[in-house]
Amino acid sequence: MSDFRTADPESKPRLLEQLRHAIRYKHYSYRTEQAYVHWVRRFILFSGKRHPVTLGEAEVTRFLNHLAVDRQVAAATQDQALSALLFLYREVLKTDLPWLEGLNRPKKPVRLPVVLTEQEVKALLAELSGVHWVLAGLLYGAGLRVLEALRLRVKDVDFGYRQVLVRDGKGGERPGNDAA
Numbered sequence: 001m002s003d004f005r006t007a008d009p010e011s012k013p014r015l016l017e018q019l020r021h022a023i024r025y026k027h028y029s030y031r032t033e034q035a036y037v038h039w040v041r042r043f044i045l046f047s048g049k050r051h052p053v054t055l056g057e058a059e060v061t062r063f064l065n066h067l068a069v070d071r072q073v074a075a076a077t078q079d080q081a082l083s084a085l086l087f088l089y090r091e092v093l094k095t096d097l098p099w100l101e102g103l104n105r106p107k108k109p110v111r112l113p114v115v116l117t118e119q120e121v122k123a124l125l126a127e128l129s130g131v132h133w134v135l136a137g138l139l140y141g142a143g144l145r146v147l148e149a150l151r152l153r154v155k156d157v158d159f160g161y162r163q164v165l166v167r168d169g170k171g172g173e174r175p176g177n178d179a180a
Helices: 015-025 030-046 057-070 075-092 118-126 130-141 146-150
Strands: none
Touching: 015 030, 015 075, 030 057, 030 075, 057 075, 118 130, 130 146
16 A cells, blocks of 8 residues: 555545545544445445446435345435435535435334433432443433543533533534524
């Protein structure tokens, strides 16, 4: 594998590297980057290792139908794969895919969210101690996601104002950018 310093300066980076660069330029999360690279790689392998610029709507539809019908993935998984491919074509290859006709969409199950009662939360917290108690309390009391709680640093907690500062939360919200 060639080092970037010895590579031809006129050559373009490989497709997945271009994809990573576009994702980082748009400030998407690292997890989104990992997922999109995964789905684009799977699409290329599914298509016989052909470059996506030579593929089009029919191949994208075939891949997404394969996920839904043969692999029986959840609707959200197929949506994620579709989003990755749309990003690839729009942002990296600068090609718009027309609306994908003939796409088999898995049915999304109707689910009610599971919500613990106040007594259940108290009983759960009573069984925890130390770091686990603090993390569970933050998840419940401040509404943090697991990764947000795990990334907290001491300087993110303001005891005087009783505030917790979440950096790079889901959706790319930044501190001080109130959506209200």
